[in-house]
Amino acid sequence: MNKKAILVGVNTSRKETDFEYSMEELENLAAACGIQSAGKLTQNLDRIVQGYYLGKGKLEDLKKMVEDAEVDAVIFDDELTPSQIRNIEETIECEVVDRTMLILEIFARRAKTRESKLQVEVARLRYMLPRLIGSRESLGRQGGGSGLTNRGSGETKLETDRRKIEEQITKLNRELDNLVNQRRTQRKQREKNNIPVVSLVGYTNAGKSTIMNAVLDAHNSGIEKQVFEKDMLFATLETSVRKVELETNQTFLLTDTVGFINKLPHHLVKAFRSTLEEVLEADLLVHVLDVSNPHHEEHLNLTNRILEEIGVDGIPVIYAYNKSDLADIAYPDVKENEVYLSARKKEGLNELTELIKAVIFKSYKTCELLIPYTDGQVVAYFNEHANVLDEIYEEEGTRLVVKCKNADAEKYEKYLI
Template sequence: MKQLIQRAILVGVNQNHQADFDYSMEELGNLAEACAVEVAGMVTQNLQKVTSSHYIGTGKIQEVIAALEAHEANIVIFNDELSPSQIRNLEADLQCKVIDRTILILDIFAQRAKTKEAQLQVEVAQLQYMLPRLIGLRESLGRQGGGVGTKNKGVGETKLELDRRRIEEKINILNKELEALVAHRQTQRKQRKKNAVPVVSLVGYTNAGKSTIMNALVEKFNPTAAKQVFEKDMLFATLETSIRSIPLPDNKSFLLTDTVGFVSKLPHHLVNAFRSTLEEVAEADLLIHVVDNSNPNHEQHIDITNNTLKDIGVQGITTIYAYNKSDRIELAIPSVQGDCIYLAAKPRIGIDELVGVIRKHIFTDYVECEMMIPYDKGNLVSYFNEHANIRDTSYENDGTKLVLECRATDYERYQEYIIR
């Protein structure tokens, strides 16, 4: 983004007295700041429904113009996705750059995307957003000294058709590249299923602390610095799906995946583009819904996350709630109440308790038994030492006697050696 100082006026319409309207405006300000845009002022309006031509009522346009002048602002950011004609009309009247919540979120995603897949997904979403808005964007880009040129209209329209075709071709090319990456990930997922390693997925609102929880678990059970995932106190720090193996001391292990955080009014272009990444969640055996317990709006965050998961078809997966950042409020932690755990990942309070709750849900198919393994089957003893929880080993006349806890599949497979 250019180092030009961007000062914005935020504009929102509260339709039919939405309960979360104030919060969505506050969040719009946070999104703007995440894009290095300074928020200079705010204009809101209560309406039954948005005005089809300008989103806000024509009287409010004058108020926005006055706010632009008073705060020397140069951009207006709207709290909802604007139609192409609304962008065109607003820019003509306000004589400045107009953007909406969707393009703001797309912009943040574009800045944060690090992997090839995330970059392709963001680009597809941006192009799909641009396609119906070419005329409005063209006028916005061509704005010289505030005036919009209308000469050579015919030529412009031909150019527009060309642009549209180019964008559609580009979307097709990018989607083909994405398909190849998705196929690769599906192969990896099949392999993981074959290995019967349980998958636990972290989900939640953006900036709830998913990556911090992941790093806390990695640090405790798999402490190699290279395994740490990026964490920062900002919106959408994580766009890539990170997968880490968490080996527990009793030879049980699970895979932990960290996904992109959600936000209210997450653009449908983005949900579609990131669908393949979000599908990782659908394959999980257990979800850990991470909640920022110190945020006064955390109940709304829970609803938004659950609704987004429903939108992408993630339903019926056992979920435990990790109320993170509980050290910031008056609460005795760690505390476990059924499938809810109150913890603080940053200072590493409650990590053992979290693992205890995870264990309860994902290692239900383990069987305790005793086996007598003949001495000529020493490779089996090695296998169980690696893949089971050995309670006791003794050497008898007939072979090695193991008292162990193993997976039900291994119990079935090695029936002939079971003595109890």
């Protein structure tokens, strides 16, 4: 916390609780960037002031606050236009940061893989493009001839900067496309193997990574498979895919995805669309909610809205109400497609797994087979790839009662009784 900032917001909704929460979230975002709040300034308006965001009187109050508190920056709770940034900075003589810049900074710091770094950089450049403000020498034409006379006006420095950024975006997008194609190839391979995919989705810091690690731990998948988890905003930026092997010999893939937040910059949603494609291909979504947060209903609606924007439609959903221990709600508890649990205390995970199984393995068939002792490899196959409910050794061979994939039932149809 080596930097200080004043947090500024305008409430146009007239819903005081929503606005207060948005400002609280802004403070958490600032903290995630190592910036400490040195004060807050808010204003109730019917609409944002076009050129300055705030009214003139409030802007003067802000200027005085900046001088008194000696802050490094002023952080605004909305995305500002280029002219608003310029006008406010000229008035208060202090660096201006908007909510989008703050989120982009957090993403840039947390990105670990090549793909997430590229996605953040593309989003940052797209955000910068309309905000290149020409002044003084940047408006001067570049010389288009030899000698002292400018024999032909070239493009301005501003135009050159814009062109360079556009070229950089194109170059990064090409590299991203290659990574996206690799990911698609991996997905096709998984589809070929006929392994169902379950995606964890939800608001940032709802506990998706904690649930993933708890499920992996419960099914002895090994500590090396654990994903990074921490009680902070946007701890996960990379989509992690892990195989979960159940005691019933049923297998599914569990994916952990980037969390959402209110006023999530559209540049980021666009840049991370390729990562979020994992969600589009899922057989089941587990929508994780922090039930201890009084705003979890808004989080649910916002996540649903973003999922709709990226094209998620018709995929079954299970709602996992996490942190029930902090909300003083009875858990573990199951109500149709809802489960109340505590991932931190590892309670309610069996109930969650049973709900998952009921959805993704509902097409599995219960079959009875009689397999001659000469075909022992078929018995071995079912013991490894199906849920063997009963195994009896008879005179003619091994009688199996199994719950297996339709494909396996068709493949070994000759043994069916």
